Amino acid sequence: MMENVLKMLTITRPSMTRRTGNGIKSLVSRVVLFVLYRALKVLACDDRRVASEVATWQEGQSVAIEASLEGPAICFKKESGRIVRCNDHTPVDIRITFRSLDAAFLVLTGQMDVANAYAQHRFMLNGDINKAMSLVRCIDIAESYLFPRIMTKRILKRVEAKEFSALRVYRKVFLGV
Amino acid sequence: MYLPTYYEFANPGKILSGRYALENIASEFRLLGSSRALVLSDRILEKLGQVKVLTDALVSGGMKVVKVYTDIPADSSIEVVNHIATLYREANADSIVALGGGSVIDTAKGVRMLVSQGGSDLMRFTGMEVLPQGRHVPFAAVPTTSGTGSEATVVAVIKDDERHVKMEFVSQFVLPDLAVLDERFTLSMPAKVTAMTGLDALTHAIEAYSCLQKNPVSQCYATAAIRLIRENLPTCVAKPSDRHARLAMANGSLLAGSAFSNSMVGIVHAIGHSLGGVCRVPHGLAMAILLPHCMRFNLDKCAEDYAEILQYMVAPEDYVAVSASSRAQRCVEAVDDFASSVAQAAGLSLHLSDNGVTKDVFSDVAERAVNDGSLIVNPKATSKEDVLRILEAAF
Numbered sequence: 001m002m003e004n005v006l007k008m009l010t011i012t013r014p015s016m017t018r019r020t021g022n023g024i025k026s027l028v029s030r031v032v033l034f035v036l037y038r039a040l041k042v043l044a045c046d047d048r049r050v051a052s053e054v055a056t057w058q059e060g061q062s063v064a065i066e067a068s069l070e071g072p073a074i075c076f077k078k079e080s081g082r083i084v085r086c087n088d089h090t091p092v093d094i095r096i097t098f099r100s101l102d103a104a105f106l107v108l109t110g111q112m113d114v115a116n117a118y119a120q121h122r123f124m125l126n127g128d129i130n131k132a133m134s135l136v137r138c139i140d141i142a143e144s145y146l147f148p149r150i151m152t153k154r155i156l157k158r159v160e161a162k163e164f165s166a167l168r169v170y171r172k173v174f175l176g177v
Numbered sequence: 178m179y180l181p182t183y184y185e186f187a188n189p190g191k192i193l194s195g196r197y198a199l200e201n202i203a204s205e206f207r208l209l210g211s212s213r214a215l216v217l218s219d220r221i222l223e224k225l226g227q228v229k230v231l232t233d234a235l236v237s238g239g240m241k242v243v244k245v246y247t248d249i250p251a252d253s254s255i256e257v258v259n260h261i262a263t264l265y266r267e268a269n270a271d272s273i274v275a276l277g278g279g280s281v282i283d284t285a286k287g288v289r290m291l292v293s294q295g296g297s298d299l300m301r302f303t304g305m306e307v308l309p310q311g312r313h314v315p316f317a318a319v320p321t322t323s324g325t326g327s328e329a330t331v332v333a334v335i336k337d338d339e340r341h342v343k344m345e346f347v348s349q350f351v352l353p354d355l356a357v358l359d360e361r362f363t364l365s366m367p368a369k370v371t372a373m374t375g376l377d378a379l380t381h382a383i384e385a386y387s388c389l390q391k392n393p394v395s396q397c398y399a400t401a402a403i404r405l406i407r408e409n410l411p412t413c414v415a416k417p418s419d420r421h422a423r424l425a426m427a428n429g430s431l432l433a434g435s436a437f438s439n440s441m442v443g444i445v446h447a448i449g450h451s452l453g454g455v456c457r458v459p460h461g462l463a464m465a466i467l468l469p470h471c472m473r474f475n476l477d478k479c480a481e482d483y484a485e486i487l488q489y490m491v492a493p494e495d496y497v498a499v500s501a502s503s504r505a506q507r508c509v510e511a512v513d514d515f516a517s518s519v520a521q522a523a524g525l526s527l528h529l530s531d532n533g534v535t536k537d538v539f540s541d542v543a544e545r546a547v548n549d550g551s552l553i554v555n556p557k558a559t560s561k562e563d564v565l566r567i568l569e570a571a572f
Binding site: 095114115116118119120121122124125126127128129130131132133134136156157158 | 181182183184185303304306307342344345347388389390441547548549550552553554556557558
């Protein structure tokens, strides 16, 4: 009976369960994207490897990471040698758009690394793939600070050694000092 | 068999393989609704009379060839693509036939992208899986070498002359509708080119089988390619006029192309692209030189895959004679032996030092290699120091 009713309807919105799940994933993605941006900003100053990667970026090089087409996003660029946030999402040099909120959630919660997300077609990339390689290395290093070793050991090809404690990164990310 | 938690596979277009394959393009295009072809090729093929063979086949089948463009350089560029797209529109063409190696076919892919999307600048479409379908432009690729596999890949690599970098365009919509394998075009290929391109195809198959993006379908294509290449490449080098071996190699190249198009390639290509960029080492030769060294580097991460590949690289009795724990190592040796014997028969050296590479460029090559997009799916993390060690070993 229910099946027949469903067949007659034009479905325009997901079920309540799905909407709740999407809402939670969207919220988590928004928070993690912000933390990731702040961590990259901190590491670009404090971690020698990230600093040397960012040094190779062209001045003004901009990056957008979008947790799906309609989902939360973060946009930042290199300005005077530092990473700063920019609000305007278009146009950017590198745009990573996850194909679904679920795919973004997998990566942003440390269940999958960027390399495997690439291999599984979890995101689309606008811009020069070679330029994106440096960003991927920076994100891998940031993840080694942000996620516990038990997670990074499972998802990363190689867990980079931390140059200082993760607490220092978290302190600077949230308190700015 | 390995099954990833998720994978995608874009099948190649329709394959026309073998006798009179060329003569069937016209009827296939008629089914696709086109009758006015733009033919793209290069000067050498024009001089060899091969462009004429193609246009004769098309016109005999009822097609009109509205324009023939043969000024495509070995390293085609965005400017060339933009220019040809203008010619396509001026000639009122409705389809594209590309006859040539990787550069010609990749150029044709670029032209098709521009024509089907509209606009005049290809740079708008750089990136990975961002291209919408656009207007359908029937497109046939006729490879004249057996190596790039470009007739079956979702990738187009085109140089940006302004910035001196090669740009990658990745989309299922760059796949040709028809991959036409006709051995007539490969019979005149010199032994050196045959060896280099054939070992390039072998590299595609082995990297596709073992890289992070591997999946059951690409692994099937890769193993079929490895078998065809192992059984036929030595014959093609020793006896260039062997039509059966030439057609088999064309098939091996296509299968390897489709495999790597869906699994991507790894460290061999990352370093090879850089060697090509810095020292102009021909791509196939760079692959042949680097493949065994890079397999040794990846051995600890790829042992299971290499052990499986061994059964396609040696005779069955040799495979069973090797203990399970030694198969991966034996596979690397088998690939090394195979590449060396093919290279020797063709008069090639598999040492960088014999091919115009000096040690003072190693640092630049390594720097470029770690920024090459291919490295992202290599199973083992690779640093600049790792690349330098591989280059030293290959010197």
